[in-house]
Amino acid sequence: MKVISTKKELQSEMEQITKAGKTVGFVPTMGALHDGHLSLIHRSTAENDVTAVSIFVNPTQFNNPSDLEKYPRDLQHDLSLLEKNHCDLVFTPAVDEMYDKNETESVFEFDFGGLDKVMEGKFRPGHFNGVVQVVSKLFNLVQPDRAYFGEKDFQQLAIIRRMVELMNFNIEIVGCPIVREKDGLAMSSRNLRLDKEERQKAVEISKTLFESKKLVSNFSPEQVQNWVIARLNSLPGLKVEYFEIVHQKTLQPMHSWSEPAIGCVAVFCGDVRLIDNIKYNDAQ
Numbered sequence: 328m329k330v331i332s333t334k335k336e337l338q339s340e341m342e343q344i345t346k347a348g349k350t351v352g353f354v355p356t357m358g359a360l361h362d363g364h365l366s367l368i369h370r371s372t373a374e375n376d377v378t379a380v381s382i383f384v385n386p387t388q389f390n391n392p393s394d395l396e397k398y399p400r401d402l403q404h405d406l407s408l409l410e411k412n413h414c415d416l417v418f419t420p421a422v423d424e425m426y427d428k429n430e431t432e433s434v435f436e437f438d439f440g441g442l443d444k445v446m447e448g449k450f451r452p453g454h455f456n457g458v459v460q461v462v463s464k465l466f467n468l469v470q471p472d473r474a475y476f477g478e479k480d481f482q483q484l485a486i487i488r489r490m491v492e493l494m495n496f497n498i499e500i501v502g503c504p505i506v507r508e509k510d511g512l513a514m515s516s517r518n519l520r521l522d523k524e525e526r527q528k529a530v531e532i533s534k535t536l537f538e539s540k541k542l543v544s545n546f547s548p549e550q551v552q553n554w555v556i557a558r559l560n561s562l563p564g565l566k567v568e569y570f571e572i573v574h575q576k577t578l579q580p581m582h583s584w585s586e587p588a589i590g591c592v593a594v595f596c597g598d599v600r601l602i603d604n605i606k607y608n609d610a611q
């Protein structure tokens with residue numbers, strides 16, 4: 328497994344791979360890897376000749392400086408996991424390798440056609456501009472055939488698909504299902520920040536989402552929405568930032584169950600912000 332930290336070396340490596348006629352699968356990450364990331368890597372190794380992974384905690388997508396500071400980092404552990412899981416190449420750039428100084432300070436703006444006006448976009452201003460900024464840079468450097476993203480960040484996946492369409496990237500975007508702990512908690516690097524008590528409370532998030540599926544035949548999307556918010560907020564230690572039931576493609580609020588819907592939630596468990604989602608009228 329090659330570990331590369333400069334753009335120049337990465338580009339020359341990718342050039343050789345492409346010249347050899349090999350297909351490339353790419354998994355962008357911010358490290359603190361868990362089984363959710365590994366599921367993306369396994370899918371990529373099954374579908375491509377070469378799998379490249381990036382590990383870069385991207386400062387421009389954090390609207391909260393303390394969230395950026397506390398984001399878990401363990402490069403040595405990540406590298407050994409990647410090696411064991413047959414990753415071929417890892418890109419681990421420093422911040423000043425990815426950005427000129429003025430780039431991290433100025434606002435990068437992208438038109439998401441309304442996809443960014445709801446949910447995460449509403450509560451984390453600038454977040455998706457930062458995601459698109461770094462993912463478009465990484466796509467330009469790696470030029471993969473396919474790129475793999477988890478459905479836990481459902482809105483991010485929709486936005487990446489839109490970016491690929493608008494910027495004419497010739498890359499297939501592959502969305503992969505959420506990977507859950509045995510008790511149902513969606514896997515996330517942020518789970519590492521939960522203490523024992525918070526970890527026990529956090530399981531109520533997925534439990535509530537699964538329960539809410541049973542309400543669909545008798546209640547409207549608004550009623551299910553209110554039920555989920557009230558139930559989670561009634562549990563000490565949990566505080567809902569948003570829960571919205573939206574159309575799976577447009578991410579706009581649903582008023583009936585006529586189209587495929589998804590319920591997306593952000594919940595504070597202590598000071599750790601967790602997200603999860605559930606699809607309502609198709610198989611999850």
Ligand code: PAF
Pocket residue numbers: 355356357383385388458461462480483
């Ligand atoms: O999902 C993530 O971990 C990040 O948003 C991504 C796609 C690696 C961009 O920094």
